[in-house]
Amino acid sequence: MKIVGVCCSAQKKKTTRYALDACMKAIREDYPQIYTVTIDLAEKEVNACKALNHCAKSLTCGQKDDFNELIPILSDPDLGGLIVATPVYMGAMSGQCKAFLDRCVMFRRNGFLFRNKVGGVIAVGGFRNGGQEVAIQSVHAVMLVQDMIVVGDGKPGAHFGGTMWSGHPEGIEHDEKGLETVRNLGRRVAEVALKISQ
Numbered sequence: 346m347k348i349v350g351v352c353c354s355a356q357k358k359k360t361t362r363y364a365l366d367a368c369m370k371a372i373r374e375d376y377p378q379i380y381t382v383t384i385d386l387a388e389k390e391v392n393a394c395k396a397l398n399h400c401a402k403s404l405t406c407g408q409k410d411d412f413n414e415l416i417p418i419l420s421d422p423d424l425g426g427l428i429v430a431t432p433v434y435m436g437a438m439s440g441q442c443k444a445f446l447d448r449c450v451m452f453r454r455n456g457f458l459f460r461n462k463v464g465g466v467i468a469v470g471g472f473r474n475g476g477q478e479v480a481i482q483s484v485h486a487v488m489l490v491q492d493m494i495v496v497g498d499g500k501p502g503a504h505f506g507g508t509m510w511s512g513h514p515e516g517i518e519h520d521e522k523g524l525e526t527v528r529n530l531g532r533r534v535a536e537v538a539l540k541i542s543q
């Protein structure tokens with residue numbers, strides 16, 4: 346089984362990627378039977394959906410950008426879970442995140458390929474309470490429209506997902522409570538994905 350993490354920051358190798366990497370590492374450590382794949386949108390060109398509607402009939406997109414190389418990774422039946430990590434931009438998900446999620450409409454239109462896949466979300470904000478939970482819930486809404494199984498970070502915290510504060514004066518790696526939420530989110534996505542596959 347494969348779990349895919351998508352980093353939706355505008356910047357390469359910054360705090361959102363740090364949070365996603367910690368989440369994926371926790372999955373690999375606790376669930377060695379699962380392999381992880383990370384997609385970093387800062388390294389790719391994935392533009393907003395232009396409603397060309399090529400995907401109404403087949404798993405193809407009319408735009409010639411890097412989303413096309415993501416189609417086989419995301420439509421692979423081995424996919425068990427999808428973790429979306431976004432920075433908080435203006436109290437919401439990043440534009441990169443929305444562009445990616447809109448382009449994923451093709452998986453809904455071609456047989457609901459994300460149906461019963463487990464979805465979890467990480468949000469990283471510059472402020473402690475900068476809108477992480479609102480950003481997470483807006484991604485949850487998209488996951489529900491894809492007929493996914495949405496989970497949070499599970500026990501003992503059991504809240505919305507992974508929430509991190511990049512504004513910690515000593516750096517994001519010192520946001521220990523936040524780190525625990527992203528690790529627990531990964532474990533929870535893996536746990537439920539394995540239960541569903543049984």
Ligand SMILES: Cc1cc2nc3c(=O)[nH]c(=O)nc-3n(C[C@H](O)[C@H](O)[C@H](O)COP(=O)(O)O)c2cc1C
Nearest residue numbers: 354359360361432433434435436470471472475511
């Ligand atoms: C356009 C923009 C809007 C932002 N809005 C918020 C916000 O509403 N709340 C918040 O906590 N941080 C906000 N931030 C800060 C980022 O969420 C924060 O710096 C985050 O760690 C960036 O992730 P990165 O290091 O992966 O780029 C904003 C940053 C940008 C560039």
